[in-house]
Amino acid sequence: MDGGKQVVVVALGGNAILQPGQKGTFDEQMKNVHVTCEQLVQMVESGQYRVVVTHGNGPQVGNLLLQNEAGKEVAAPMPLFVCGAESQGLIGLMIQQNLANLLAEKGKADIPVATVVTQVVVDKNDQAFTNPTKPVGPFYSEEDAKALESEKGYNVREDAGRGWRRVVPSPDPIEIFEKAAIRQLVDARALVVASGGGGIPVVKENGKLTGVDAVIDKDLAGERLAVDVGASFS
Numbered sequence: 001m002d003g004g005k006q007v008v009v010v011a012l013g014g015n016a017i018l019q020p021g022q023k024g025t026f027d028e029q030m031k032n033v034h035v036t037c038e039q040l041v042q043m044v045e046s047g048q049y050r051v052v053v054t055h056g057n058g059p060q061v062g063n064l065l066l067q068n069e070a071g072k073e074v075a076a077p078m079p080l081f082v083c084g085a086e087s088q089g090l091i092g093l094m095i096q097q098n099l100a101n102l103l104a105e106k107g108k109a110d111i112p113v114a115t116v117v118t119q120v121v122v123d124k125n126d127q128a129f130t131n132p133t134k135p136v137g138p139f140y141s142e143e144d145a146k147a148l149e150s151e152k153g154y155n156v157r158e159d160a161g162r163g164w165r166r167v168v169p170s171p172d173p174i175e176i177f178e179k180a181a182i183r184q185l186v187d188a189r190a191l192v193v194a195s196g197g198g199g200i201p202v203v204k205e206n207g208k209l210t211g212v213d214a215v216i217d218k219d220l221a222g223e224r225l226a227v228d229v230g231a232s233f234s
Helices: 026-045 058-070 080-105 142-152 179-187 218-229
Strands: 006-012 049-055 113-116 119-121 134-140 155-158 164-168 191-194 200-205 208-211
Touching: 006 026, 006 218, 026 049, 026 080, 049 080, 049 179, 049 218, 058 080, 058 134, 080 113, 080 191, 080 200, 113 179, 119 208, 134 142, 142 155, 142 164, 179 191, 179 218
Parallel strands: 006 049, 049 191, 113 191, 119 200
Antiparallel strands: 134 164, 155 164, 200 208
């Protein structure tokens, strides 16, 4: 990568976007992200780093799944992997807008900021697909959960006495599919937001990509991202 500057992948935890006790409004999340972006801009100002940002998305995807459930009679629900893509766009907007505004304040408006909706390739034969363990979405009564299991083929499980939830596979990430595009953006001095929420899980079949309903561990995906773009991970 370019110019002797260290390329780093910075992983933002949940509290950087949504803090405990908050409702999750856009304004709340935007303010939280602003504070985090001030620190990212300090890294850029140091002149030592090219920065790639990744982040979690659990609360945001959970809310999208709740919206799916609440609005299913008037709007077609989207698959889990599509909700992941939607959350990447939502969180990416907040990060890139804050970064662009802060960089402009510092006289560095010439530094581009971009979000890459990122697909992460997983193995369709990963053992995780035969043993789903990752809880997602709302809590259900046992009766409702069993109905979803019967009607939609969901895997459901009781969650620590709090109710029943859907569980999905959590396969290992093999490859960041957009790695070449991310590298080119970083080489062009861009601040890049990528692989949010562990990325959108996809499998390759006959040379084509297909989305799968799963959740990739965001830290494993962050490490994969760092490897694939030649960066360190923090």
